[in-house]
Every structure is written in structure tokens, then in C-alpha cells.
Amino acid sequence: MAPVELRQVRKAYGALEVIHGVSLSIEDGQFIALVGPSGCGKSTLLRMIAGLEEISAGDVIIGDGVVNDLTPRERNIAMVFQSYALYPHMTVAENMGFNLRLAGTPKPAIAERVNEAARMLDLTALLDRKPAQLSGGQRQRVAMGRAIVRNPAVFLFDEPLSNLDAKLRVQMRSEIKTLHQKVGTTSIYVTHDQIEAMTLADRIVVLNQGRVEQEGTPMDLYRKPANLFVAAFIGSPAMNLLDGTVDGDGGEAAARLADRTAIRIAPDRKVTRGQAIKIGLRPEHLSPGQGGTTLSGQTLLVEPTGAQTHIVFDLAGHPVTAIVDGEYPARYGARFDANIPADQVHVFDRESGIAL
Amino acid sequence: MTEISASAPIDAASAPTSGQRVRTGTQIYMYVSLLLVAAIVVVPLLSTALGGFKTLGELRGNPFGLPSEWQWANYTDIILSKRYWLQMSNSLIIALLTVFLTLAFGAMAAFCFAHIRFFGSSYLLNYFLIGLMFPAATAILPLYIRIRDLGLIDTYWGVVLPQVAFGLGMSIMLFRNYFRNLPQELFDAAFVDGCGYMRFFWHITLPLSRPIIATVGIISFVSSWNNYIVPLIMLNSDSLYPWPLGIMIYRGEFSTEWQLVLAFITLTILPTIIAFFLAQKHIIAGLTAGAVKS
């Protein structure tokens, strides 16, 4: 186990820079998720930490040493790949023990460690099988077993659940979480799925176009997104974003939408009269009925999901999603009233996208 | 193109006349045609084998039918002769050496082209692929001079090395394409596990490459086993002759005794035929798929 630190890490392919000076500090034993849309550089960053990609500039530090020039093996990391990358010609036990075998560990010691990891992951019965004879979830567990066996300083996960079906993904997600709580190894987890990141990680780093947009605990990111990108990325269904202009100031500040609808905003937002802003409203914060700021419009779409119903209604010419209780009598074409307290209204500068 | 083999599933999906029962009239027409063509293929082979059991006189009067009296001695004399076994073992030694070196050198070079980025790699690959474009016959005279200058005339190596050299283009091409289609993440996983390039080659690439090793191996074995022009140019001593040269010499010596020549031909092609029926699936797939891919 070891802390991991990135200092101004850059990656360039020729003139094209894809990682623009990322700095991160990960404490020993922490579970950190790197999220972002595809092409944001999260996998590249992970591969640079792993030693599979060269670092163009900056330092990667694992433990107390700079590891820039070390091979993956010397960095003492383990990695779980998207496709699992199990060796098809080796049994489960051989796959899990391959690293130790390469390192010259005596056979009995390898067997002991493999058995221990297999017990932990419930793989004991499968040790003599080949990867082709395993189900998706079992392969996933073998891939994790391979990582555990070597007792590494850091676990790296590269979208490990994206090849599984929805149900299995939820199950494996909790297995990964349980595993981390058991072994407590520093973990870096790359995913494009913000729910995976929210549920698993102690801390989330949101990446976009090779830059860190924001880092913090899952709830930090949810409650106080630093900018429009993070606001739109975290939360599902996504935050509703509407153009507006600031009207009034101090405790009386409100956002005027295109149709003159006013939405009260909290007094601590640093806005000035006439400023062009974007208003962010989380669907789950728009509750039906009057109170706070009331927003009304015609219902455009009703999507029942069981416990909850998603209602899309028209607000100043924009579709806005609200989440209501499944019992709510929503009806297409009917008028829908929603209210939102001022402190739940997110305000961003329209130009810079920065939260105000 | 998909895998090609005689035993590829003959199912509805593959059949152009899928889903429809073939009518009886059509069936009769098909079987008559197929049997006719099969006869044209088989009759020369069968009469060769049977001819070896006849006397020269009977051959003249009755080339098709069964021998009236089976002349086993024609065959047993050859089987008991040293020259037959010598030629077979020469062919085998030359073929095995050729296969081994074609596989080893080809796979090693292809591994570099598939996994390592280095300056000029694409030019170097194209350089090797030039070898696919022309047969050994084209350069056979300078090749002879070179082998002579290397002191390898009339040795196994004088045959093996040119065969390997001219097989490398095919070998590198097939291996490289196969290696490149192995999942890239395996390479990353192995690297994380502590493999360098060498161990990756040995522990991961080779064990996963059995199908392509078989294909390249079969192609180079068959072409070496059947090769005529290279040993013809490079060998002088009867004692080193592989069987295709042996047939020609035998025919030269016994030109008036067809029955002996026929027995000799039969015995020399027998190993090929037996191997073909034992491993037909692999041989057909190897020879056709290999040809298509390169």
C-alpha cells in the first residue's frame, strides 16, 4: 500500500498534447475514481500511472519515489482491464499466479497466495478452468484475483465493469467495494459511468479534455459542482440547464428566463445585476406543487420507472425534467407545477461556465 | 475469408441452395457429374498403384484392370531397397529443418513488426514482402553461385536455407497479421505482470499462436516435401536426393520397365496420401487459407 501523487503530468503525441498538466494526490488506502466522457484522457492517465504509457513531462510518485522510469512490474501495481485480458491458454490459477511465477516466487508460495485470493473471491472451485469456460462475472473476479494475488501498492481499474450486463455490473460493483474495504489497497478506478464513480469512490476526479475539472468527495461534486461541465456530468438524470439573466441583487437576486419567469437564487451567490448566467436545476429537486419558486409548464413527456416518474415539462421554451413520486398523477399535456427552494438553484456564469 | 476446410459445416447457412430440398432429378445429375470428375481424379492414381503390381507385358494389354497375377516383388524390392528409405529420410530431414527455421525466424521477425515500434519498421516489412512476389526459380542461377561460394552445394543446408529464405515472406506476413489480431490488452496485462518482450513472446504469444504455427508449418512442410527445382540445382550426390529427384532418377534408370516406375511412384506418394487423409482438415485449411491470406 502506498500513496500516489501526480505532479503536473503531461502526455503529448508529437505536437498533440492530450493530458495538460494534471496534479493529483491520493492518500494511502483511498479509493479514487477518474471519470469523464470518452476521450477525456482518463485511460491514458491511468496507463501512465501503470507504466504502459510514457510520461511526457511531470512526475508520477508511488510511495515515496518517482516511478516515471520504472517498468510496470517495478512500480508494483496491479491492473484490472476492461476486457479482463486473461491469458486464454492458462487456467484460472495460472493466470492469477503468473506474476509471481515471473518474479521467481517458489511454487508452494504461489499456490498459497492464489488459494487465499481465490477464497476471498469465491473462485476456489474454478481454479482449474480456462477463461473460456467462465462466465463474464467469473472472468471479472479472476481479473481482480490476479490483481490481489500480487499484493500490490496500488490497484488500477480500467473500466472493469463496462463489459458486463446491467445486473451483473451492480453486483460486481458491490464486490469491488467490499474487496477494497477488506484489503484497503490504494485504488484508482477509471470509468465513464458517474454512478459507478459515485458509489465506489472516496474521492472523484472529473476529467475533461485532458484537464481536471474538479475533484472532491462524491457529495461535494453533487452538491457544489464547480462548473457547468461537472454539473452536467454528475447526477442522473442530468441537471437541467437554462439560460437566464440576473435581476435584482443581494437577498432579492433572481434569474429571469427568456419568458420573464423569475427564479429566486440564494443570497450568497456572487452575481451582479444583468449578468448572463446559466441556471442549473436538478430533476430530483423539482418537487410538484407550490412553494419556493414555482415553475409551471405543459407536460411534454411522462416516463414512469416504477417508484419514480420522470416528467418532462416545458419551461420558457425548454424541456425540463423533474422527478416525482411514482404515485403522482402525471398526464401528457396537463399543466405541471414544480417548486424549488432558492438554495437548490445552481448558478453558473454563462461565459466561463464557473459556478457562482 | 472464413476458414476453409473440407469438413467445414455443410449446413443450411453455407449452402447456396439453402432451405430447399434438392429435387431427385437434380440430385441424379449432380451425383453423375461428381462421380465422373472423381473418376478422372482417381483412375490415374489407382491405375498407377495397380500397374505396380503387374508385369510389363500385362501393363501393355491391360493398363486398367486388376493384375491377373499380383507381382508383389515389384513393391517389396523397392521397400527393401536402401535408396527408397534414404530418399524419404532426406526429404524428411530437409522438410523438418525448413519448417523449423521458417517458423522460428518468421515468428521472431513478425513479432518485432507486430509489437515494436522502431524506425523504418514499415519499410523493413515491405522489404520482406518483396519475397512474396517472385519464385525461387527467378534467381536460381545467382542463388546457385552464392550457395556454391558458401560451400553449401551438395549439403542439406544448401537446399534448406534457400527454401527458408523464400518462405520467409509468407511466414512473416501470416504471423504478423495473426499477432496483431491478438488482443492488445493481453500485452498490457503481461507487461504489468512483469513480462518483457522476450517473455511475452515465449509465454503469451507463442502458446496463443498454435493455429497459425500449424498453418505456416503445413505450408512450408508441403512445399519443401514436394520441392523439385531447389534440390535439383543444389544437390549432386544421389545419397542426398529427396524423393522428387529420386523419382526422376529412378525413371531414368528403369525407363523400359514402367511397372517398376509405377510401384516406385506409388510408394513415394503414399506418405503424402496417408498424411492427407489423416489430417485433411488441417492440411486443406492450411494450404488454402494460407494462400488466400498471403
Next chain:
Amino acid sequence: MSEMLISTNVVTAGSALSVPRRRKRSLAHSKWPVLILFLPPALLLFTVLVILPMGEAGWYSFYNWNGYGSPTQWIGLRNYQLIFRNGAFTQALINNGLIVVVSVCVQIPLALWLASMVASRIKGALFFRLIFFLPYVLADVAAGMIWRFVYDGDFGLVAGISHFLGVEAPFWLADRDMAMYAILGVVVWKYFGFHMMLFIAGLQSIDKSVLEAADIDGATGFQKFRLVTLPLLGSTVRLSVFFGVVGSLQLFDMIMPLTGGGPSNSTQTMVTFLYNFGVTRMQIGFGSAVGVVLFVLCVTLAFSYKRVFMRHD
């Protein structure tokens, strides 16, 4: 496998400190030992025995040389003049062309016809495929020798058939007007199975639902074949033609036991011409010039094939 001295677990993150910083060592440097070990065997062998001889063929082709000592008698393009003035060479070119024509006009239709039968769901399809492919695995020399017997006017099958029909047995291989046609028969006999396999693979790669769509559209069996199957086999046909041409340019082993290029050069091919006029007479310069001509043909062919195929496939 060499045992590593350091166990992975000993190399914990802490020990990373003790490793001095060496720029770009991890990925860049470890590839050199592999390149230095893996590339040279192939490179050396290929250069010395394929590329250099081909280059030397070009060089020798300007000399009159019997192979002993070193080539000194520079004769410029004389060898090339001699080649193109040689009637046997012209005959060889014609014969090579004839083989291509037969391969396109006889062999490919035959192979396609047989493939369409044995790719369908009939009993014994596997057996027929095996039988038809068998001649392809036999050595050309053996096939040539077998057919020498078949064509033999005294002892062979042709003689037997003639006796049966009560006519005088022909000696086709000794007849300068017939010998090449006899050889073409053997070429088809030996190679049609290979082309048939190509077509079977081509037929199997055709999406079944396309043919069913044609059924729905009301195509008859023959229309379906001509309008759907055949166009979809285009790339296979081109491949088949290519192998036919390549095979023709290389044909040698089979001719030697059958006729050796005779009678009176009527069955020469490019390679038998090279052998008979260059190798057996130790005319290194002349033979090399023939090799160069053959090389130019092969390379032109390979490139034009590539262009045609790149465009369509």
C-alpha cells in the same frame, strides 16, 4: 525461463526511491535486445539468399559467363536480345499465356461448378471435396510422372482406351502439336481442387439471407446464381485468376517428367526455358537475363493485382 532475482513483492513502492531516474528507460529501451535478437536471422537469410541473388541476376545478365571465375565479358543487352529472338522463348511465353487462358476459361468455371455442388447439402459432399483436393497436395513431379504413364502410347491408359476403341494409340507427349494440350489437361487435373476450395469458402461467406431475399423476389435457381451468387463471388474469382497466373509463371516441376519442354520446345514455359537454356548449359548470364524477365513479369503482375484488388476489395 530465467528466474528473476528480485521477487515482485520485495520491490515495494518504497524501493522505487533507490532506483535512480533514467529518462525513458522503461518502454523505449527494453525493445532493443528483442530487435537485435529477433530480426537479424530473418533479415540476413532473406537478404543474402533472396534480395542479393535477384540483384546479382540483374548484374550477371549483362555478361557472358559460365559461372567460373568472375564475370568479365560484358556484353550489354545482348542476352536480352538473344532471349527475345529465341523461338523457344516465344513459345514459352505463348504456353504460359495458354495456361492462364485455360485456368480462366476451363479451370475456374469447372471449380465453381463443382464448388456449388459440394457446398450444398448433399450426402458425400465431404468425400468429394477430399478427392478433388487430393491432386493438389501431390508433388508436381509425381503428378507429371503419373500422367506420363497415363499418356503413354504403349503401356498407358490412353493406349488402353485406344485398344478398346480399336484405333491406333496416339503419342501425345511426343507430338509437338498435341503435347502442350496434354499438359494443360494435367494442369487442370492437378489444380482445379484448390480453386474449388477457394470457391467453397467464397460461397460459404455469402449471407444466406441475401439468397432468401432473391427467392422472395422470385428468382429462379439459375437467375439466383447468375445475378446474386456470382457477383458476390467477384473477389474469389479475381483471387482464383491471380493464383492461376502465378502458378503458370512458376510451372516447371510438372513439365520436367512429362516432356522436359520438348518435343522441339513445344512445351517450354518460362522456367523450363530458364532451366534448359541457362542452367543445363551453365549460361549464367543468359539464364539470369531470363530470370530478370520472369521477375519483371511477376512484379508487374503482383502490383497490378494489388491495384485491382485494392480498388475492389
